[in-house]
Amino acid sequence: MNLSENLKKNQRVVTFLNRAEIDFLDKLGKDALFSTGSKLSRAKIIAWFVDFMKELNINGKNIKSEQDLENRIREIMGQKGVSPTSPATDAF
Structure with a gap:
């Protein structure tokens, strides 16, 4: 596997969040589910935040x-x- 392919693979990141932070991510995901029918996972929301920060x-x-x-x-x-x-x- 070349370097380019390796960089595209998702990596697991373990993080510690407090209850309010978890609740915020869960609410964001549930709001998306009820308004669009698409559930957003905590991991996907965090990844999108990282992508936005990079942008x-x-x-x-x-x-x-x-x-x-x-x-x-x-x-x-x-x-x-x-x-x-x-x-x-x-x-x-």
């Missing part, structure tokens, strides 16, 4: 805390014209 070109430079990361995301989202209260983000 925003988020990097780890000068990020030392959760607040630093949140500020970076808010800064970039503001530059792209998306406000935290826009309809596209109401579910979050």
Whole structure:
């Protein structure tokens, strides 16, 4: 198997989330199920969040805390014209 094929394979990641974080992912998945008929798994939602962060070109430079990361995301989202209260983000 070449490197390109190996990079395309999904890798298992074990993470520890608190109850509120799990509930949020479950609610997101259930909302999708009831509104579209498609169930979203926790893993799929997390993978999509990672893909979105990559699309925003988020990097780890000068990020030392959760607040630093949140500020970076808010800064970039503001530059792209998306406000935290826009309809596209109401579910979050």
